[in-house]
Each structure stands twice: as C-alpha cells, then as structure tokens.
Amino acid sequence: xxxxxxxxxxxxxxxxxxxxxxxxxxxxxxxxxxxxxxxxxxxxxxxxxxxxxxxxxxxxxxxxxxxxxxxxxxxxxxxxxxxxxxxxxxxxxxxxxxxxxxxxxxxxxxxxxxx
Amino acid sequence: xxxxxxxxxxxxxxxxxxxxxxxxxxxxxxxxxxxxxxxxxxxxxxxxxxxxxxxxxxxxxxxxxxxxxxxxxxxxxxxxxxxxxxxxxxxxxxxxxxxxxxxxxxxxxxxxx
Numbered sequence: 065x066x067x068x069x070x071x072x073x074x075x076x077x078x079x080x081x082x083x084x085x086x087x088x089x090x091x092x093x094x095x096x097x098x099x100x101x102x103x104x105x106x107x108x109x110x111x112x113x114x115x116x117x118x119x120x121x122x123x124x125x126x127x128x129x130x131x132x133x134x135x136x137x138x139x140x141x142x143x144x145x146x147x148x149x150x151x152x153x154x155x156x157x158x159x160x161x162x163x164x165x166x167x168x169x170x171x172x173x174x175x176x177x178x179x
Numbered sequence: 180x181x182x183x184x185x186x187x188x189x190x191x192x193x194x195x196x197x198x199x200x201x202x203x204x205x206x207x208x209x210x211x212x213x214x215x216x217x218x219x220x221x222x223x224x225x226x227x228x229x230x231x232x233x234x235x236x237x238x239x240x241x242x243x244x245x246x247x248x249x250x251x252x253x254x255x256x257x258x259x260x261x262x263x264x265x266x267x268x269x270x271x272x273x274x275x276x277x278x279x280x281x282x283x284x285x286x287x288x289x290x291x292x
Contacts, residue, residue: 098280107285108222108270115280154222164210164227164234165274167281171221 066091066159070170078178083127083142085173087155090136096158097138098167099129103151111153114138125149150177181205185271185284192261192291200256200287202271211254212272212281213246215239222270228254261291 071086089095099111112123119131129140138155155170184203192198204211213225227234228246243265245257254273258265268288272281 096280100283108283110280110282113280156222164212164229165281166212166224166227166235167214167222168224169222 066095066157066168068155068157068168068170070153070155070173072173073171074174074176076176076178077145079147080144083140083145083149083175085140085153085155085175087129087138087140087170088136089138089155089157091157091159096165097129097131098156098158099123099127099138099140100154100156100169101125101151102154102172108154111140145175145177147177147179150175181282183271183273183282183284185269185287187287188285189288190290192289194263194291195260197257197259198261198289200258200269200271200289202254202256202284203252204254204271204273205282206252208273208275208282210234210274210276211246211248212274213256214270214272214283216268216270216286217264218267225256225269258289261289263291265289266291 067090069088097114100108111127112121114121114131122128127142152172152174154172156167158165186201211228214222216222224237226236226240247255268286270286271284274281
C-alpha cells in the first residue's frame with residue numbers, strides 16, 4: 065500500500081527565509097504526488113502536482129517541489145516566505161484502485177511565518 | 180475556474196439524527212469522492228464513486244454512510260444516526276478520467292452534539 069510521511073508537524077520560518085516542507089512517499093508503482101494548502105477554516109487548495117512529467121514542478125504562490133525517485137521524496141520549497149504562507153500543508157500520493165484514484169494524505173505540516 | 184460546491188458550509192446536528200451533505204461536482208468530471216478530516220488530524224478517504232456506483236470505500240465508510248447521485252448534478256453523502264465522533268470537516272472532490280488532480284470543495288463542517 066502507498067503511504068506518505070511528512071516530517072515535522074510544525075515548521076517555523078522567518079519572513080523572507082527559505083521554506084522547506086518535507087514529504088516522503090512509499091509506492092510500488094510510479095506515483096502521482098500532490099501538495100495541498102489549507103488556510104484556517106478553509107478547504108484544500110492544490111499547490112502543485114507531479115504526474116510523471118518534469119521532476120521539478122512549479123506551483124502557485126511561488127512554491128515548487130522536486131520529485132526524487134532515488135530518495136522517494138517530494139519536498140516543497142519556497143525561496144522566500146511571506147506572512148500569507150502561514151497555513152497547513154498536506155502532501156498526498158495518488159493510488160489507483162478499481163479505476164479511480166484514491167489519495168493518501170500525510171498528517172500535514174503547519175507552517176508558521178515569523179515577522 | 181470551475182468549482183466543486185458544497186452545502187451547507189456548517190451543519191450542527193443532534194446525535195442520532197440523519198444528515199445529508201451535498202456536493203455539486205464539476206460538470207464534466209466523472210469520478211466523485213468524499214473525504215473526512217477530523218479536527219487536527221489528516222484528511223482521510225471515505226469513498227469513491229463512478230458510473231453510478233461505489234468504486235472503493237474505506238473502513239470508515241460503514242453501513243452508517245451512503246452516497247448517491249440523485250440527479251445529473253448533485254452528489255450526496257448521507258450519514259445515518261450520527262455519532263459524536265462523526266464531527267469533522269467533510270470534503271467532496273471530483274476529477275476527470277485521469278489522476279491529474281482532484282478539485283476539492285470547500286468542505287462542510289459537521290458538528291454532532
């Protein structure tokens with residue numbers, strides 16, 4: 065079965081500093097990988113996705129992630145944190161079963177941006 | 180940009196009551212899903228639905244739960260005899276025929292009292 069591990073349930077960075085949120089996956093087949101952001105009391109917004117094309121994926125709001133098969137990782141980065149980036153971030157892997165694509169989510173990382 | 184619409188945004192119900200959570204998926208999507216997020220926890224898969232039948236369901240999705248596509252546009256999740264532990268945010272999602280990413284709705288926060 066596929067799984068996702070997000071290291072660090074809470075991450076704090078200073079405004080303007082690099083954001084690095086870690087995600088490792090387990091999959092026996094080439095995965096589809098996603099990062100979602102959830103702002104307080106809101107739904108899940110897709111940041112970016114990897115679907116076996118380019119290994120460096122650029123998303124919205126200046127975020128990007130790199131798929132590294134050898135490390136089974138899909139870490140999310142942003143060069144310079146902004147206060148508005150404070151939110152919870154979820155990594156997910158897509159698992160195809162019975163013709164549909166079930167998502168397995170990580171436990172999430174809450175990003176705090178310090179002024 | 181097309182959206183998945185969920186109603187209501189908040190619902191409070193008494194324990195033992197039945198609730199129906201409603202979703203309007205994106206019109207040309209064929210796969211529909213429900214996920215649940217208990218407060219402070221991760222998002223969990225409940226059920227997937229395709230061609231008017233359940234494709235897969237999780238262990239959470241027991242006989243208390245059912246899904247239906249009553250017409251060409253709505254997709255509903257019914258929870259019978261709600262329990263306190265059903266309190267959660269419920270997300271609907273839809274996708275086209277490839278796993279290129281769902282579109283999630285903004286969720287329904289269900290509170291069972």
